[in-house]
Amino acid sequence: MILFFSGTGNTRMVAEWLAAHLDETLYDVVRQSPATLATHDWTTEKRLGIVFPVYGWGPPPLFLEALAWFFESLHASEREQVGRLYCFALCTCGDDIGHTMQVLDRHLATFSVKPKAHVSVTLPETYVALPFFRLDTPKRCSEKEQVALEKLTRVSEQINSRQTFTDTFPGRMPWTKTYVLRPLFNKHLVKGRYFKVADSCTACGRCADTCPFGNIRMTDNHPTWGDRCAGCLACYHSCPQNAIRYLSSGHKGQYRPKSVLTRLKS
Ligand SMILES: Cc1cc2nc3c(=O)[nH]c(=O)nc-3n(C[C@H](O)[C@H](O)[C@H](O)COP(=O)(O)O)c2cc1C
Structure with missing residues (x-):
């Protein structure tokens, strides 16, 4: 099963691509209620995927909250079952992720879930709210999509063979971004x-x-x-x-991940 959250749609696209290629079911942790899984048989699951976007060099706090609700809704025996599954974490980003995966891992440890694979996939930028942040050009979008598709193809094979690996792009000054800028971003912006x-x-x-x-x-x-x-x-x-x-989104234009969806799905 793949648990996911997506804002603008990039992450949904990736989650759908992975579900199709890994033959997994999808569960939207934010939009679906844990009650819909009340009678789910976790012994039939092969693995657990956690797929989400990076916002402000970390997992979005409301997504972490939804994940907590999800795990807390499981019975102790189900949680044990889920904790034994091979787990992979994949985030989408526009550029770099800082220490996003460390933040996620610490959160998941509370529920005895420990991802074996960590992946970041760079996709078109959706953040336009601050000065100097703007949408990617159509050319840059297609370059990112092409690289993303190659990466997804590669990592889905690694996930399928249950490998332990990290394939992420933390960028420069990852600690400062996640542990200094992220709290300020979430609090004030x-x-x-x-x-x-x-x-x-x-x-x-x-x-x-x-x-x-x-x-x-x-x-x-x-x-x-x-x-x-x-x-x-x-x-x-x-x-x-x-x-x-x-904030300063002004007339920076809009992004709708339709074109990517068609290509990523093919
Ligand atoms: C509020 C916000 C903050 C973001 N912060 C980052 C970031 O810290 N690093 C990064 O590389 N991309 C960042 N992005 C870009 C998104 O991670 C990226 O476009 C992602 O694919 C969006 O996924 P979604 O369409 O599922 O929301 C941010 C986007 C938003 C809206």
Whole structure:
């Protein structure tokens, strides 16, 4: 089984690709309720995959919270069963991941889950909220997609043969990014109340439907954001009017991972 979370869709695409190539089932830890697995027979599982995006050089805190709910919902015997499975962790990123996998491993250790394989896959950038952060050019997107596809093909074979390996890109100053910048990022730059809506908003409600955390409500024909925001920008990128603004997102354009999906699936 592959447990995953995706904001804008990059990670969903990768999770779907892996599920198809490893013959695994998918479970969206944020959108699905653990109750749907109440009668699941864990003895039939071959392995456990944990697939998520990197936000601010770490796993998104709300994703870690959802993972905790998932593991806590298991009975002691099921947890033991899951802890014995071969486990791989794979994150998608736009650039580099810092010490994301160390943060994940520490979190999973609480539930006696220990990934044997750690992988990062670089995909088109989705973060546009700060100055100097912008979307990749179409050319850069296709280069990243091509490299991602080759990497996924390679690592899925390694996972299939239950190898222990690490194939990640921590980047420069990974410790500082994850242990100094990440807490500041999460504390000060991830807030639902920073969203603004331009007059071109037609109140279609797509943002509310797209938000993985159900954090957007339509009130008086106007979207309003609550305080369970991961900053994933799924609402920003999916708005048909490009009417959503977040910090300095300005007119940096939107990203929809459709083209990648077709190619990654082929
Ligand atoms: C809030 C936020 C923070 C991000 N932080 C990082 C980061 O620290 N390092 C990185 O390489 N990419 C970062 N990215 C880019 C995403 O990790 C990347 O585009 C990922 O594939 C998005 O997956 P998703 O579409 O499933 O959300 C960030 C994106 C967002 C929205």
